[in-house]
Amino acid sequence: MLDGTEMLAVWTLPHFGVSVRNDPLDLRLVLGPRELQYTPGQGWRALGFAWTGTLPPPMTEGVSLYVPLQALRVLGLQIRADTSGLLDVAAPASIPAETLPPSEDRSLAQNTAAQNTPAQNQPTRPATSPSSPETLPVPEVRPGGAGSRTALPSTPPTSASIQPIPTLPAPAPPPLLSTPPVSAPPASTVPTPPLPGLSKGPNLDTVRVSRTQYRTVEVMRVVLELSAPASPVISRQTGGIGVVLPGFSVQGSTQNLPGGAGLTLTPTPAGASIRLTTRTGRSEVFTLDDPFRVVIDTTTYLDANVPPPVNPDALPDGVTYRDRGLLHLLSFDPALFQPRVVSAPLGRSLSVLELVKSVSGVAGVNGGYFDPASSLPVDLVAVGGLMTAGSLEKRATVGFTAGGQALFGFPRPRYVLSGPFGSVTVNSVRATPNTTLLTAFVCDGKTSVGGTGLTTLLLAPGSASVSRAVTGPIIAPARTLAFTFDPARFPSLPRAAGAPLTVTLNWQATDAPWNSAVDALSAGPLLVQAGRVVIDPRREGFNTATGVWRPTRQSALGTFDGQPTIAYFDYGTPEAFAAALAAAGVRDAVRMDSGSSATAYLRGGYGGLGAYMNTVWSRPVPNAIVFVPRTVTGKK
Structure with a gap:
């Protein structure tokens, strides 16, 4: 009884042969040709038969939706009470028995106990615990x-x-809408004669x-x-x-x-x-x-x-998503994923999705500032131990070791050439030579280096000698190291193939173990360090009066609970971003960029559409930080 009305839980009705649409906004009960429909605001109505009466509305009690017992009588079910006070329900003669679902027990008490006692000749249905999350009613699943x-x-x-x-x-x-079974006598005490003609x-x-x-x-x-x-x-x-x-x-x-x-x-x-x-x-x-x-x-x-959103219920193993209102965090188990800097071909920009797919990654975030007209980075980029773009030597940098450790600080990396002549520090990293400088470039197999009257030394990474010495322009194979100079200005440098020469990348950093870094990107500002807000635009040379400091969407790379973490901020200033990160428990973080470049992508999502933390599409970028499964990188 609920509010003086005899009611039955909707989940029990299929035991009596009633097909149910268990939706509080559009409840339907079907038995043979008869159907009762309940819609809030419109009440009950009959479909497939004539009926002009009234019924009490459904009720919610605890975790279940209940309907009036009289609704079953309207559908044509015969309902009576036996000597023990238990309800018994039988099919009316006007409804073919084969339309009812199989059951060996039409007693309400027995059917509500059937969660734990299987009916004869029927498969055992596992019991549903009242505390199971599957029994909680929600209007949307x-x-x-x-x-x-x-x-x-x-x-x-x-x-x-x-x-x-x-x-x-x-x-x-x-x-899903359901309910725990009501209390009932033990099954053995309830008669269970099968109704004639029921389907088995x-x-x-x-x-x-x-x-x-x-x-x-x-x-x-x-x-x-x-x-x-x-x-x-x-x-x-x-x-x-x-x-x-x-x-x-x-x-x-x-x-x-x-x-x-x-x-x-x-x-x-x-x-x-x-x-x-x-x-x-x-x-x-x-x-x-x-x-x-x-x-x-x-x-x-x-x-x-509009980009499809992250599905928090379908994340890859080792990936954790946290929603903190305007702040969204995506963390990666370093035992399963290696963070890497991934670059588009020189002078090109690609979507973060494309950069992630290019290395079979699982997620990525845009990385570093660049010139939109040329798609060339304006600050440090290091990939696989090679510095492909020089550093401004003043902006916050995030780097990664081969073991997946994230580094945060202010390194000032330079190439250093060493040999019998001693050592020389490289002044510039770019393809276009400068007659007054020693210029380094990581060749891509397409871009010309060198120039008239200049010498270019070519070396393979890790080599201890010059593989080739060239005067004039040349296009060298990809990942070849090229060093171009005016022999008159650098007379001590070798000028012939086979000459002893080693190349090292000196990080010139004291605030982190940067000598073990294999990848790095400079961006900035440094937002959080050791869990505290440390943002300082003057230190890093940011003009806060320009658009780079405006309130907008922001992206960052940080660490949370010891795991490398992509952070995305829906809207706000860098200061607001930093405050939100510190409040959420992020230990260290460097902003990657803001505005139309800010992108955070994750593979998968709803229906395999892919998932984005950003709510608007962002423009292509020349670099991204990508998380690659260690099985892809060949590491266990």
């Missing part, structure tokens, strides 16, 4: 997390229109539908609750998908779903046939065992002008 799923192909099969999908383990979906086969009991929108990505979930395990057979069809449950019975029906989709249930000789019409979404089908369910998730990208 959030898509499930990463797990073993079988994704439908993006194009129709060429050899067969129907392909079987094995029953796969997968994580439980988010909370497995049945599709209930269909539940939810629709949730994340930014401009819509996820629709259809849950088929079953009385027994199933091995669904699926097929890609025009405008949707088909699912067949071999050997299962189902009450035929057609429903219009939220968002313009449609669902048709049809009994066939092969089993229960489900036809889901969708728009242009991508569908995934998977099975769950507690209780038995087939779940169809359909992801639709509604507006490609």
